[in-house]
Amino acid sequence: MLDRRIRHGTPAFRRTNLALFSSGFATFGLLYCVQPLMPALSRDFGVDAATSSLSLSLTTAVMAVGMLFAGVISDAFGRKPIMLASLLASSLLVLLTAVSPSWTLLLAARALLGVTLAGLPAVAMTYLSEEVHGESLGFAMGLYIGGNAIGGMSGRLISGFTADHASWRVAVAVIGALGLLAAFLVAKGLPPSLHFEKRRAQPRALLPVFGTLLKDKGLPWLFAEGFLLMGAFVTIYNYVSYRLLAPPFSLSQSHVGAIFMVYLIGVGASAWMGSLAGKLGRGKVMWTALVLMLAGVALTASTSLPAIVAGIALITFGFFGGHSIASGWVGLRANGAKAHASSMYLFSYYMGSSIAGSVGGLAWTHFSWAGVATYVAALVIAGFAISLKLRLLKPQK
Known part of the structure; x- marks a missing residue:
């Protein structure tokens, strides 16, 4: 029987990659532009x-x-229609x-954006897993994930630069137009x-599967690790703008936005550390990623701008490396429920952004950057403790 799946080098493959790279770029640009x-x-x-951070935290929550339910809904209505409806509705809400x-009204629109995204x-x-041939899937998936990362960075850069030369409203409108x-x-x-x-669609059938996943000896700890990693990362990125726009740094919005270019470090870190974890052991490399994050947090406490930027770069490198290891580890432990386990991991991951990210705002309001750095260090240390426990797990194949 003729295999009609999309292969590398064909016009269909190029169209697929352009469309999904664009959709990944837009999704994370729309999400993180604020x-x-x-x-x-x-x-x-x-x-x-802390209240301002709700513009992001509410969306991610x-x-x-x-x-958790998007896959079930797409099973009933189809993949492309759901993706297209998601992009259109999200762009209009932005x-x-x-x-x-x-x-x-702004918070209401951002909450609805969480539904559509x-x-x-x-x-x-x-x-991609259904339509692209197995030999070409890795490349196509890599391009899509690359679009996610570049979109998250570009959304921050474009909105920061545009706000500096026009207003935040124009900046958000530009991102919405890119989504369209x-x-x-x-x-x-x-x-x-x-x-x-x-x-x-049978949403109720998900509950027993999720319950089984939570009984596994390792998966709940990996879900918690995702929560802590994302919570620490988002807290730094949420409130560093407040610090750098104020004296003694008094940077412009464009200069603060340019610092987000260290995000590119994470694109390479996720691939490199993920590969290293397969050779040296996931627990050991996860431990290293968290140590790098902790060192980065310490550098952000400095009053030197180069040291702060270096600290953000280390945090970004460690975060993407740790996230790559944790998400891959979830798939290995989940056996026959990989899609559901990935959904649970992403649920914990984005709840970390929402809950821990908002709490970080209270640390900034009451204790300035010293409070933020202490709070993030506590999250990373908790993640480090979990990584030590994860090292004791029997390897899954």
Whole structure:
């Protein structure tokens, strides 16, 4: 029987990669564009740092819950329709954010954004695994994940630069327009699913599976590790803008945005440390990633700008390395429930962004950067303790 899956070197492969790279770029740009704008939101709406962080934390919390069910919904309605609807609705909600007259309406739009964005990341990966030939899947998945990382960085850069030369509203509108362009590329370029089998949505069937996963000796600890890693990472990125825009640094929004280019370090770190973990042992390399993060936190306590940037770079490197190891480890332990285990891991991961990230705002408000650094160090140390426990687990094959 002729295998009709998409292969490297064909026009369909190029169209698929362009569409999904664009969708990954847009998804994480739409999600993280508000992060460098939090000080501007604080000024415009008269809210403190912890309240301003809700513009991101609320989105990631709702998105975390939505991702548990996105796969089930796409089983009923199809992969491409869900991805396209997700991008269109998300882009329109970000455009609505740009013209929101009140803080309440802005938060409502960002909460709904969590619902709509949940329909893309997991579904996109499922589409690739179904439609792309196994020999070409690794390259296609790598490009999609690269789009995620570059989108997260570019969303921060573009919004920071635009806000400096226009306003935060114009910055958010630009990101929303890029989302609409990505939706157009998905609509025109992404081939229809040929290997999708429609199934009736049964959300209740998920509960017993999730319960089984939580009984595993290692998976709950890996879920907790994802929570702590993301919580520490997002807290640093959420509040470093407040510190660097204020005296004695008094940087411009563009200069603060440029610091987010260290995000590129993470793209290489995830691949390199993930590969190293397979050779030296996941527990050992996870331990190393957390030590690097802790050293980075210590550097951010400095009053030297180069030291602070170096600290952020170390935190980014350690975070992406640790996340790569933890997410891969989840798949190895999950055996026959890999998709559900990945959903649970992403749920914990984004809840870390939401809960731990918002608590970090209280640390900033009451104790300035010393409070943020101490709080993040505590998260990393807790992650380190979990990594020592994970090293004792029997290896899964």
